[in-house]
Amino acid sequence: MPGANIPERAPVYDLLAGVVLQAGAAQALALAPQPGVEISVSGDFLIQYGVRFLGKPERYIVPELVVLDYGDMLAGEEAWSFLWHRSNLHPRAEVVGCRDDGSEDIVFFRNLDLSLPPQVLVLSSTSALLARPTALIAPDTTGLPARLVEYLPRYASVTDWLAGM
Numbered sequence: 756m757p758g759a760n761i762p763e764r765a766p767v768y769d770l771l772a773g774v775v776l777q778a779g780a781a782q783a784l785a786l787a788p789q790p791g792v793e794i795s796v797s798g799d800f801l802i803q804y805g806v807r808f809l810g811k812p813e814r815y816i817v818p819e820l821v822v823l824d825y826g827d828m829l830a831g832e833e834a835w836s837f838l839w840h841r842s843n844l845h846p847r848a849e850v851v852g853c854r855d856d857g858s859e860d861i862v863f864f865r866n867l868d869l870s871l872p873p874q875v876l877v878l879s880s881t882s883a884l885l886a887r888p889t890a891l892i893a894p895d896t897t898g899l900p901a902r903l904v905e906y907l908p909r910y911a912s913v914t915d916w917l918a919g920m
Contacts, residue, residue, distance in 0.1 A: 764819035765831040769900035775886040785892035789913040805874035820851040
């Protein structure tokens with residue numbers, strides 16, 4: 756029966772309670788308020804990750820489903836892992852998801868730039884986009900989601916972050 760094996764679309768995400776710090780146009784994610792910098796938003800967040808487009812690193816798609824060129828479909832953690840670790844074997848495979856402008860799209864793997872780290876997105880519990888941080892302020896990574904630590908440059912303090920801007 757056609758369509759019987761289509762998994763439910765599911766982007767990967769991590770949960771984090773923290774704050775988004777604002778310094779000019781730059782945003783950083785931290786677990787707690789930090790002295791000397793404004794808090795943009797605080798609370799319990801969903802952290803999602805967007806895969807950047809080849810040649811347009813400011814644009815991204817949040818993968819919800821991977822459709823392989825031989826018909827298999829993957830969602831969630833399985834799709835994310837496949838995309839980052841085995842996509843080079845299937846350049847005609849496609850990613851189904853939501854682009855940075857909010858529109859639904861289907862993109863060939865070959866149009867994504869997997870040499871760049873994903874765009875980290877901070878969403879509210881209702882999935883409203885709150886921030887696009889470019890740094891993580893955390894002296895210790897214990898208890899933090901592994902993806903978050905991998906994809907955001909980490910600074911031990913706000914002072915270190917501001918000095919690196």
